[in-house]
Amino acid sequence: MTLSELHGSGRLAASYPLVRGLLAELDDGELERAGRLLSRLDPDEVLRAHPSTPVVAVAVTGHRTLGPLLAPLTAELARHGMLVRARLSDFDAYVFDLGDPKSALYEARPDLVLCVLDPDTVFDEVPVPWTAEDAERALDAMVARVRDLAVAFGGRTGATLVLNTLPLPRRFTAQLVDHRSRARLGAAWRRANARLLELGDEIPSVIALDLDPLLAEGVPAEDVRLGRYARTGLSPALLARYAREVGHLARHLTGRTKKALVCDLDGTLWGGVLGDDGQEGIELGEGLRGEAFTAFQNVVRQLGSQGVLLAVASKNDPGPVQEALREHPGMALRPDDFVQVTANWRAKPDNLRDLARDLNIGVDSFVFADDSAYECGLVRHTLPEVAVVRLDEEPARHIERLLRDGWFDTRELNAEDRARPARYREEKDRHTFLSSFDSVADYLSELDVRVRLAPVTGAGISRAAQLTLRTNQFHTGMLRCQAPQVSEAASGPATRVLGIHSGDRFGDNGMVGVVFTRRAGDTVHIDNFVLSCRVFSRGIETACLSAVLSDARAAGARAVEAVYRPGPKNSAVRAFYPDHGFTVTGEEDGVLTFRHDLSDPAGIVAPPPHIRFTESLEESR
Template sequence: MTGGAVPADDVTLAGLHRSGRLAASYPRVPGLLADLPDDELTRAGHLLARLDPDEVLRHHPSTPVLTVAVTGHSTLGPLVPPLTAELARHGMLARPRLSDFDGYVFDLGDPGSALYAAGPDLVLCVLDPDIVFDEVPVPWTVADVERTLDAKVALVRGLAAACHRRTDATLVLNTLPLPRRFTAQLVDHRSRARLGAAWRAANARLLTLGEEFPSVVTLDLDPLLAEGIAAEDPRLGRYAGMGLSPALLARYAREIGHLARHLTGRGKKALVCDLDGTLWGGVLGDDGPDGVEVGEGPRGAAFTAFQKVVRQLGSQGVLLAVVSKNDPGPVDEALREHPRMTLRPADLVRVAASWRPKPDGIAELARDLNLGADSFVFVDDSAYECGLVRHALPEVTVVRLDEEPALHVDRLLRDGWFDTRELNAEDRARPARYREELGRQSFLDSFDSIADYLSELGVWVRLAPVTEAEIPRAAQLTLRTNQFHTAVRRLQPAQVSALAAGPGTRVLGISSGDRFGDNGMVGLIVTRAEGGVLRIDNFVLSCRVFSRGIETACLAAVLADARATGAGAVEAVYRPGPRNAGVRDLYPDHGFVPAGEEDGALLFRHDLADVAAPPPHIRFVESLEETH
């Protein structure tokens, strides 16, 4: 090989870049970045930051893109490469917009600023301790710092309020580290304690801004600093104006990657665990249910700690399952009867113990739960099994553990796979509802026909404008639903609230249940009345309730209500996305006819001359005519 030629099979990130194939090969990037250490990930970010997002989109138009505005008090250029890499690691593209040094007050305070003009999806306002200490006198006292802290928190709150009013973007703030170089300038311990208390009180106020403004997220930097990351680099601070160290900015970028994944509907819903070497030590087939390591001794305690974390995730709506190569009898005995077992069968939506390949067990679980494979995280200590799942089910996220159980927790939690903006009652009820769904599958198997099954299932539906209490769940449905999502429009709570209160617009919540239980809010329809025409801007339905006729019943109700209230027609929009091809024919299948295209979306129209009745097996407990 001469002249710097690159072999066609060079699929390293650098090789793809040198050969000009990086944009065309962008779907391969997450795999190339998956196991890189932090320093190499940042170097990869420098390379990826040179990539034109529009070139990637020409090859892969469904790639999620986030415009990220970066502003703050200090030099923040070093944040861009790790930020670009972290989004790429999760299959997204970043369009970063870096503000001028110390421009955050103007950026967020001026409605005509370039930050707002950029139309960002994310605004990162990176705060550092110098926003306080740059403004205290010399010499200074704790009282001086307290006054400055109060003023700065009030300023940041005002900027957050302005951003909340002016844009739908998510604003990310952060707590302020307190480096020792400040506390050490106070020679008495009582003053140091008072400074620490004032500083923590100010950070507590920053952390509560998200409760006041739903579009605000405040990242707590203390847990990152507790990992041993330096808050600042003295030389870069003095000579380059960097308020936070490059290592801290890189970890900050990882947290932003988790948030961005949630905002683009790429969060995970299910955690599938192996058993031997993962949830307990030893080999069940050799050691028997009483011989596995759990709860006793150093290694047994490490496995118990891991089980506690898994159960904690399950308590917050993560679906837990086991897929293991073992005989089912001993597995059931160990989970039910081992005196020191933390996870029990009641915590799991399924225990799949057999000698089949593990990808088959995961795929079967995905089918039965009606979830895409990309909703799953698979955890195993076997390199072979991890490689097999990666090859057979590339959409599944694989977390490889090893023989050191003390590190299991850190490896599982490293990437915040299940992070969400806000937890609600629907999240906590999710595992029980999916267990009910598996009961429905068994119930279905007892019938000779789908019609008989649906008739006996007793499906009920409530279709009504969302209440204020339902707005967070309505927003969450748009963020987490991918398959039945006609417009692929992700909405934050503030956007849902504005639509619900807007003139001529309605956000209709869909709740359902049946003989097995209440499913809660499972969907929404966003409508807009304009010039005698009702337009369906978005229709979202959870995969938990597919194939029950709920979408047909709700469309029939919307059409009948439109005709009853004097509309001349109903229009609807379908926008192709990476995973919503299954609803492309939703509107044609329900009497709509093609009506052209609009900004890449397909338009459909129903003249309301013939409105079908809802399916007879569905009972409305509240419908639109009751809401007028």
């Protein structure tokens, strides 16, 4: 079944979950055609059939014509299982759109605002004839204008504003006949682009996309005929690649960032077949192909250093695999780089399911990389939630294929990210420790679980936002928050953001959860309660809820109210509040509201006896 066949039969909306798989192997031209078809699809029709489908509201504004961006944008979000509600602004409307809080852009309440900048954003302000100095003044004015607009936008909305660097086409530099002037223009242009990129550090609501890496791959900056006659600023090919980068960002904002990279070995991390060729015969480290495989391993290791969980799923005997990983001189990856190495002769989908269970994450957190078309097809068919990277017999292309879709892209990297692999290795030690006890109660008693529940400040803002974006199972309110929104809630007079930190005899888990509360009169509202899957089933959620209830009562509140919003994976926490003494007060469209009367302190559930608080909420006030 193809996309065109689904559309022609009127079943495209009803079959929308199939779209991701249908788009997975399309080339750029096919994807463009698919985007044009999908852009005619009514998101509401899809939502009626599949109400849990993530929807991203995107407003597109800029200096020139941007209609050609909508089709690739629709296709890129569909590739990741999302829907887009797009609003396209008028020609050259970005100053009004971002500067006027009463504009239609603000009224649309977008999640993402794409302010697409192009070279004519500058050169339309340059007189004729012009000099390098004229262009430099226009560049400075443009950057200052964009910065002012971004600051104002960030203060008015919780949306993310996406800016981009500007290409410098030769049709402008060549108008300067002396090389010194061309060099001056190039230097000024690069300084302006650097300032645009730095706005992402200065203004929390801003993401700045660097277009230079895309141009370096040979993507044309502009189409001169479309630029002249259709008034486009960037080429359709560049807008399509821009849309791909936005798709990666949207995937992250909807909590769909991948967490683990699972690699095959033979033909993937090294050349040859270990079982046939032996350790001495595999291609790795020496020769042109061997160097290519080592280069690929270095990229995999680089990803692992930034918090991506690395694992192996290979059809091999385990002994030779471990020996090769430990001893082969060309190996960039060693056993300690992986959270798990699985080498056996079982079907790879079965091994992926077991790995997900062992790591306590969903299979939809996996990226699976393999050179075998059969294995890739089997995983894609059996586990459609897994992102499959199909490699081939040319190792020089492995890096490009792995990085093409930015599976692990995140808005900001923090210390918790870098420590993640070590945390999961500690988790394996906990499972081994558990197996030595006859009961879970005895295990928890000896685990020495320590919890700190305290207001989030400073560097913790980023981590708290990340937890709301990446946690899908224990997530009661399903509120995805960016760092500016967390910061606003953390500093509000009636709102609090409480970070949950945990540790035990095996190590410090860092910030593993966050609770958003809001005081209204004599009632405290729990707007969101998020807990990482890494620390499930240890009583931490009960201990923290008990602390919130006790603290609310001590502060004079008469009741605590809470909410549960259904998401695609959080059904397990639907009963969380009723199980802890809350009563249901309402239900609408699956959203449940609860209330806990604080008049009787005995009605507050006690924290589990094996939990030890290292800091109380009263101490942190």
